[in-house]
Amino acid sequence: xxxxxxxxxxxxxxxxxxxxxxxxxxxxxxxxxxxxxxxxxxxxxxxxxxxxxxxxxxxxxxxxxxxxxxxxxxxxxxxxxxxxxxxxxxxxxxxxxxxxxxxxxxxxxxxxxxxxxxxxxxxxxxxxxxxxxxxxxxxxxxxxxxxxxxxxxxxxxxxxxxxxxxxxxxxxxxxxxxxxxxxxxxxxxxxxxxxxxxxxxxxxxxxxxxxxxxxxxxxxxxxxxxxxxxxxxxxxxxxxxxxxxxxxxxxxxxxxxxxxxxxxxxxx
Amino acid sequence: xxxxxxxxxxxxxxxxxxxxxxxxxxxxxxxxxxxxxxxxxxxxxxxxxxxxxxxxxxxxxxxxxxxxxxxxxxxxxxxxxxxxxxxxxxxxxxxxxxxxxxxxxxxxxxxxxxxxxxxxxxxxxxxxxxxxxxxxxxxxxxxxxxxxxxxxxxxxxxxxxxxxxxxxxxxxxxxxxxxxxxxxxxxxxxxxxxxxxxxxxxxxxxxxxxxxxxxxxxxxxxxxxxxxxxxxxxxxxxxxxxxxxxxxxxxxxxxxxxxxxxxxxxxxxxxxxxxxxxxxxxxxxxxxxxxxxxxxxxxxxxxxxxxxxxxxxxxxxxxxxxxxxxxxxxxxxx
Numbered sequence: 001x002x003x004x005x006x007x008x009x010x011x012x013x014x015x016x017x018x019x020x021x022x023x024x025x026x027x028x029x030x031x032x033x034x035x036x037x038x039x040x041x042x043x044x045x046x047x048x049x050x051x052x053x054x055x056x057x058x059x060x061x062x063x064x065x066x067x068x069x070x071x072x073x074x075x076x077x078x079x080x081x082x083x084x085x086x087x088x089x090x091x092x093x094x095x096x097x098x099x100x101x102x103x104x105x106x107x108x109x110x111x112x113x114x115x116x117x118x119x120x121x122x123x124x125x126x127x128x129x130x131x132x133x134x135x136x137x138x139x140x141x142x143x144x145x146x147x148x149x150x151x152x153x154x155x156x157x158x159x160x161x162x163x164x165x166x167x168x169x170x171x172x173x174x175x176x177x178x179x180x181x182x183x184x185x186x187x188x189x190x191x192x193x194x195x196x197x198x199x200x201x202x203x204x205x206x207x208x209x210x211x212x213x214x215x216x217x218x219x220x221x222x223x224x225x226x227x228x229x230x231x232x233x234x235x236x237x238x239x240x241x242x243x244x245x246x247x248x249x250x251x252x253x254x255x256x257x258x259x260x261x262x263x264x265x266x267x268x
Numbered sequence: 269x270x271x272x273x274x275x276x277x278x279x280x281x282x283x284x285x286x287x288x289x290x291x292x293x294x295x296x297x298x299x300x301x302x303x304x305x306x307x308x309x310x311x312x313x314x315x316x317x318x319x320x321x322x323x324x325x326x327x328x329x330x331x332x333x334x335x336x337x338x339x340x341x342x343x344x345x346x347x348x349x350x351x352x353x354x355x356x357x358x359x360x361x362x363x364x365x366x367x368x369x370x371x372x373x374x375x376x377x378x379x380x381x382x383x384x385x386x387x388x389x390x391x392x393x394x395x396x397x398x399x400x401x402x403x404x405x406x407x408x409x410x411x412x413x414x415x416x417x418x419x420x421x422x423x424x425x426x427x428x429x430x431x432x433x434x435x436x437x438x439x440x441x442x443x444x445x446x447x448x449x450x451x452x453x454x455x456x457x458x459x460x461x462x463x464x465x466x467x468x469x470x471x472x473x474x475x476x477x478x479x480x481x482x483x484x485x486x487x488x489x490x491x492x493x494x495x496x497x498x499x500x501x502x503x504x505x506x507x508x509x510x511x512x513x514x515x516x517x518x519x520x521x522x523x524x525x526x527x528x529x530x531x532x533x534x535x536x537x538x539x540x541x542x543x544x545x546x547x548x549x550x551x552x553x554x555x556x557x558x559x560x561x562x563x564x565x566x567x568x569x570x571x572x573x574x575x576x577x578x579x580x581x582x583x584x585x586x587x588x589x590x591x592x593x594x595x596x597x598x599x600x601x602x
Contacts, residue, residue, distance in 0.1 A: 005278045005289065005355065016278075018355060043323045043354060051357075069325050070291060070332070072276075151538070153501075181328010181542030237321040238360050 001054050008093070010086050013066040013073030017090070018047075020054035020062075027256050028094050028103045029053055030124075031062040032087060032111030035139050037147075037180035039069050041226040042108065044237040052245045058252070059101075061094050068182075076183050080136065080195045087114050091123055102259050104128060104214075104252070108227060110139045113197050119213075120198040126214035126255055128248065129201065131228050136192035140184065144168065146229055147179045214255035218248070275339065281348070283383045286376055289355040290324060290348035291332075293339035312416060312562045313390040314338050314345040315381060317373075317401040317408075321364070323354035326398065328542035330550075334396070337551045342564050346384060346393075350404070351376065368400045369427055369476055371407035378412035385414045392416030394558070399424065399539070403479060409491060410482035417492040417561060419554055422539055425483070425515045427474050472513050480522065487523035492561040495531045496550060498539045505533040530557065 002021040007014035031050060033039050050060040065083050067075030073082075095103050102125035107115030112132035119127040133139050141164075148164035167177045171189040178184070200206050207215040224244060225231025275296060281288040295311075316331050318324055324347040325332050335345035350373055351358025361367060381393050394417040397405030402423035409415040471480075487493060497516070503509045506516050516531055523529050532553050537546025 003289075003355070003357075007276075007278070037328070040322050040325065040327065044321060044352075044360070047355065069323070069329060075329075178543050181330055181540065181547070183544075238362050238364055 001051070003051075007072075008063065008090060010066070010089050012082070013071060013078075013086070015066060015086055015090065016064040016070030018050070018062050020050050020060040022054055022057055022059040024057070025059035025101055026057045026260075027125075027252070028059045028061065028097065028101055029128075029252075030087075030091055030094050030103060030105050030115075031060060032105060032107040032115040033062065033065070034108050035065075035110035035136075035143070036068055036075070036182045037143065038109055038139075038229070039064065041229075045227050045239075045241050046108065048241065049245055052249065053252075056249060056253075059097075061090065063090060076185060079187075080191055084114055084117065084195075087118055088123070091118060102126065102256065106130070107132065109133065110136060113139075113195055116197045116201045117195075119215075120200065124213075125259065127201070127207075127216070128252070129215075129217045130224075131220045132197050132201065132217060134197055134202070136195035137189070140189060140192050141168075142229055144177070144179055144184075214259070216248070216251050216255075220244075275336070279346075281380050281383050281387070284376070284379045286351060286358070286380075287356065288348045288350070288380050290346055291335070293335040293345040293347070295339050295342055295344050311390060311564055312343055312558075313384065313388060313393040314343050315384065315393040315395050316345070316347040317377065317395065317397040317404055318348075318350050318353045319398040320368075320400040321353060321360075324349045326542070327540040328547070330540070330542045330547045331396075333547055334551055334554070338555065338558070341555050341558065343394075343558060343562075344388065344390070348380065365400070368403055369479070371404070371478060371482065373404045374407035374411050377404060377408035378415075381408065381412045381414045390414075394419060394562070396421075396554075398422060398541070403476075406479060406486065407482050409486045415486075415491070418486065418494070419557070420493065420495045421541055421550065422498050423495065425476050425479055425519065426472060426513075427476050471518065475513075475515075480519070483519055484522045487519070487527040487529055490526045490528055492528045492557070493530070494554060494557045495529065496541070496553060497531065497533045498537055498541060498546070499533070499535055506531050528561070 004019045004021055006017055006019070008017045009015075031046065033046060034042055046062070050062050053060050063086075064071040065078070066073035066086055067078040091103065091105070104126035105115035105119055105124045106128040107113065108130045109132075112129040113136055115124075115127060116129060116132060118124065144167055145164040148162065148167055152161055152163075167179075168189075170177055171184065171186050174186045176183055176185055200209075201215070201217065204215075204217050207217055220228045222228070222230040224241070225236045227241075227244075275294050277292040277294060279290055279292045281290070314335065316324065316326075316335060319326055331347055335347055338345045349356035352360040367373075377395075381395070384390065385392060392414045395405040395409055395415055396419040397403070398421040402420040405418055405420060406423065409418050471477075495516070497506055500509055503512075508514050508516075520527075520529065520531070534541065534546060534549045534553075537543050537549065541547060541550050
């Protein structure tokens with residue numbers, strides 16, 4: 001299988017993309033990854049999922065948010081609007097590759113919010129969400145809490161030690177906090193409350209009461225670390241995630257068959 | 269504004285049946301060329317390795333920052349994902365840490381170093397590794413004729429467990445949180461000191477002896493080595509925590525007189541070196557070390573005199589709070 005890495009130009013940045021190219025794909029999936037440091041922690045099982053899909057005739061596009069990972073742009077200057085707009089441009093590009101092939105969005109954590117919001121605007125032919133939080137602040141808060149705990153372990157003590165509550169206060173008062181190598185601004189923190197998952201995607205019950213496009217919402221437990229927080233770095237990456245991949249692939253296959261059936265009905 | 273994407277090129281090394289995927293950070297003077305390979309004229313390259321299971325960007329994308337900076341100083345820089353990590357395909361075994369600790373990546377790294385030097389007409393490469401990546405770098409340097417130097421961030425020379433036993437974790441938590449625990453911890457450290465003295469400071473049984481052998485080989489050969497150390501828990505400078513074996517002094521004693529090893533302790537950061545103080549310190553010390561050992565045409569300026577990245581907010585005075593100790597001066601004793 002061909003994995004084609006490149007830079008996708010968007011206003012103000014170049015997004016790092018990897019297209020897992022497939023001959024005559026039955027569908028395309030746009031993977032929308034997690035936030036900042038979570039990108040690094042979840043990278044191995046996320047990339048393996050892309051390969052898993054590609055091996056099953058589904059073309060995959062994955063990318064790094066601007067200012068994060070291999071994408072260019074300055075993290076401190078990026079906004080939730082930028083990250084949302086970047087996703088929209090990528091989704092359009094992917095759909096344009098062959099409009100007859102369905103495009104599904106798959107978001108993880110922060111990426112689930114972005115994917116859910118774009119889907120809610122009518123884009124995409126299906127949606128898969130893993131560990132979708134209600135809003136972006138939940139993502140930031142859980143990352144900050146984990147990092148503060150880790151920092152308390154590593155620092156020598158005295159005045160240097162701060163709790164997560166101290167850092168939150170700092171952010172609320174207009175300060176900057178450096179979390180796992182990324183500088184979080186007060187602006188980012190405050191704006192994160194406003195980036196919400198659409199209420200129609202809060203859970204499966206809400207999602208199935210809406211439009212007839214396929215939607216699956218999965219809450220991942222600690223067994224899925226490091227796709228979600230709570231694991232041991234350097235150890236969980238080596239796990240076998242086949243149980244997770246196969247379960248979601250089964251859903252995808254069933255929904256794609258259904259979409260294909262509906263398309264045939266329309267043509268006949 | 270610098271067009272960053274124009275200075276970075278996504279590349280792969282396809283030789284020897286294994287494809288390494290990575291990023292090439294071009295020296296700014298070459299940015300107008302579409303054929304970067306022919307424009308780099310026999311210069312020294314910088315080759316970054318993954319830190320354990322992290323992708324090639326490293327924590328907080330610090331490796332990207334360093335590679336951009338070194339390229340700006342005239343050293344073409346390359347960050348690659350090792351097999352099974354990041355974007356490079358390959359299987360990771362459940363004994364991944366054992367694999368690294370026994371030098372499992374050394375032969376493929378050495379082959380890729382050769383491939384890279386030929387493709388880009390490099391005089392050699394400096395291998396840069398952090399933590400487990402530093403372990404792989406030492407092994408690879410011992411088996412590569414094209415490795416001209418090493419930059420090692422917080423290497424470890426013992427065999428450690430990926431996951432601490434549950435009971436040990438609980439004891440550590442108690443020792444940190446309660447006053448009795450902290451007192452007990454001090455007693456534990458002191459007893460460790462006494463135990464070490466009683467044994468005559470001999471090398472612990474869980475030392476990684478094959479790694480120490482490779483270290484001796486490269487240090488004896490006079491390979492320039494820069495070792496950067498983050499502050500350890502209950503430790504200061506380059507010294508270990510009380511009661512722990514002093515590996516840095518020991519490896520200094522292993523290097524022959526012609527050894528060119530420099531050890532620098534960096535304060536105000538953590539093991540990842542990813543915060544602003546840490547990444548700036550790594551950048552400054554490495555650039556100065558490169559200029560000392562591998563002077564070449566410089567496109568940018570050494571960073572102790574300038575700051576060319578707009579996102580840098582750490583001041584020079586913060587970075588100067590670090591201590592730098594050339595290891596050949598400290599010798600093997602304490």
